[in-house]
Amino acid sequence: xxxxxxxxxxxxxxxxxxxxxxxxxxxxxxxxxxxxxxxxxxxxxxxxxxxxxxxxxxxxxxxxxxxxxxxxxxxxxxxxxxxxxxxxxxxxxxxxxxxxxxxxxxxxxxxxxxxxxxxxxxxxxxxxxxxxxxxxxxxxxxxxxxxxxxxxxxxxxxxxxxxxxxxxxxxxxxxxxxxxxxxxxxxxxxxxxxxxxxxxxxxxxxxxxxxxxxxxxxxxxxxxxxxxxxxxxxxxxxxxxxxxxxxxxxxxxxxxxxxxxxxxxxxxxxxxxxxxxxxxxxxxxxxxxxxxxxxxxxxxxxxxxxxxxxxxxxxxxxxxxxxxxxxxxxxxxxxxxxxxxxxxxxxxxxxxx
Numbered sequence: 001x002x003x004x005x006x007x008x009x010x011x012x013x014x015x016x017x018x019x020x021x022x023x024x025x026x027x028x029x030x031x032x033x034x035x036x037x038x039x040x041x042x043x044x045x046x047x048x049x050x051x052x053x054x055x056x057x058x059x060x061x062x063x064x065x066x067x068x069x070x071x072x073x074x075x076x077x078x079x080x081x082x083x084x085x086x087x088x089x090x091x092x093x094x095x096x097x098x099x100x101x102x103x104x105x106x107x108x109x110x111x112x113x114x115x116x117x118x119x120x121x122x123x124x125x126x127x128x129x130x131x132x133x134x135x136x137x138x139x140x141x142x143x144x145x146x147x148x149x150x151x152x153x154x155x156x157x158x159x160x161x162x163x164x165x166x167x168x169x170x171x172x173x174x175x176x177x178x179x180x181x182x183x184x185x186x187x188x189x190x191x192x193x194x195x196x197x198x199x200x201x202x203x204x205x206x207x208x209x210x211x212x213x214x215x216x217x218x219x220x221x222x223x224x225x226x227x228x229x230x231x232x233x234x235x236x237x238x239x240x241x242x243x244x245x246x247x248x249x250x251x252x253x254x255x256x257x258x259x260x261x262x263x264x265x266x267x268x269x270x271x272x273x274x275x276x277x278x279x280x281x282x283x284x285x286x287x288x289x290x291x292x293x294x295x296x297x298x299x300x301x302x303x304x305x306x307x308x309x310x311x312x313x314x315x316x317x318x319x320x321x322x323x324x325x326x327x328x329x330x331x332x333x334x335x336x337x338x339x340x341x342x343x344x345x346x347x348x349x350x351x352x353x
Contacts, residue, residue: 042321044291044302045349049310051340053079054328056100056313058342061107063318068326068342069112071098073333079340080112080122081353088353093120093128100140100154101189101314105147113139113152119166119173131168134175137161141189141228144168145198151210153200155186162186165200165208165215180208180217189228193237199252201226201239207257220257224248228314232276240271240284247271247286262299268292273314273325285312285325302345310341322346 053072060066060083068081078099080091093099097115104110108124117133119142133139137156144150148170155162163182166173185203192198196212205222207229208215220226224241226248231237235254242248247268249260269287276282282294289310291302312327328340344350 042345042347044325044343044345046310046341047324047344047350048340048342048352051079051328051338051342051353052076053338054313054330054334054340055079055081055326055342056098056330057102058314058316058324058326059102059104059110060316060318060324061104063320063322065107066316066318066324067102067104067110067112068324069099069102069114070326070328070330070340071114072338073098075334075338078112078114078118080128083350083353086350088351090353091122091128095120095130100138101142103142103144103150105144105150109147111142111144111150111152113142113154119152131173134166134173135161135164137164137186139164139166140186141191141200143190143192143198145192145195149195151190151192151198151200153187153190153202155202157186157203165190176215178214180206180215188226188241189230191229191231191237193231193234197234199229199231199237199239201229201241205248207239218257220250221259222248222250226250227271228273230274230276232278232280236276236280238274238276238282238284240274240286242270242286247290249274249284249292272312272327275315275317275323277317277319279319281317281321283315283317283323283325285315285327287311287331291315291325310343312341312343 055068055070066083070079077096078093082089097118099114110122112120115138117136119131121129139152139154142152150168152166154164165176187200187202190200198210200208205220207218207220225243226239226241229239237252239250246266271286273285284292289303293300312325315325317323323345325343
């Protein structure tokens with residue numbers, strides 16, 4: 001066995017094998033058993049484990065006002081759920097296409113994007129409006145600096161209409177022609193700290209940055225697929241991904257991107273989603289129940305705890321210590337039947353939808 005292999009093997013064995021939750025420092029060593037001080041009773045629990053469609057994205061304006069979107073690929077229509085005030089409501093979208101991401105500029109102003117160039121806008125009292133799209137490809141991500149300054153990104157990993165970056169100015173969606181390259185690859189997610197500090201990530205380690213005037217490429221240091229980008233400010237941005245080899249967990253400090261290279265990350269599954277609270281509490285989710293959390297300067301591996309190891313696609317933290325994660329059998333596009341999962345982290349958990 002090579003030097004260090006035993007440490008990697010131990011970290012892998014602890015990661016998702018049903019062991020007690022443990023904290024890891026920046027180099028991957030055990031810090032402390034979670035809950036040793038008895039200060040927290042929070043845990044992960046399955047809110048819904050057998051949805052007939054797969055939720056792929058979650059976003060909320062408050063802990064008790066949260067949106068979930070997804071779909072059944074070719075087996076069922078779009079999914080749009082809203083959890084508000086302790087009750088669940090399914091939002092009628094009128095579309096068959098699977099929705100890949102949701103974001104709102106306010107509690108009463110929400111955007112949903114997805115397959116086939118689908119761009120939907122929900123407003124309280126007005127319902128859902130479908131906008132004309134400048135691309136026919138799948139939009140995988142949406143985010144805005146304001147209600148009249150919204151970005152959507154996408155592409156087709158199998159070829160076709162790629163390098164898709166579209167912008168909404170309050171009136172209409174238009175195609176951006178100033179994209180880096182073009183490289184002929186899809187963008188998967190978009191996020192920014194301000195109107196002049198926007199990041200888009202995609203295939204082959206692609207990171208693009210918008211400075212308020214134009215898009216330019218940034219060096220990421222990886223060729224891995226980057227699925228999600230999120231942060232708490234211009235000098236605290238994370239991008240995650242993987243697919244072939246170990247997962248990619250990158251951090252941008254305002255100057256450059258660098259990889260987080262803990263030994264326990266080296267043996268983890270693919271990381272699909274990341275969310276950073278304003279205070280810096282960072283959550284990462286992925287395949288086989290991957291749930292990592294950075295809090296108080298230490299990374300915590302939460303995938304060893306219940307519930308079972310669902311393939312998770314996205315996560316959203318509510319800023320008050322709670323979180324939702326969503327996923328299911330999306331990697332097979334549901335196969336013969338969809339199985340969607342909503343998980344919740346907190347002291348108490350919502351009832352099932």
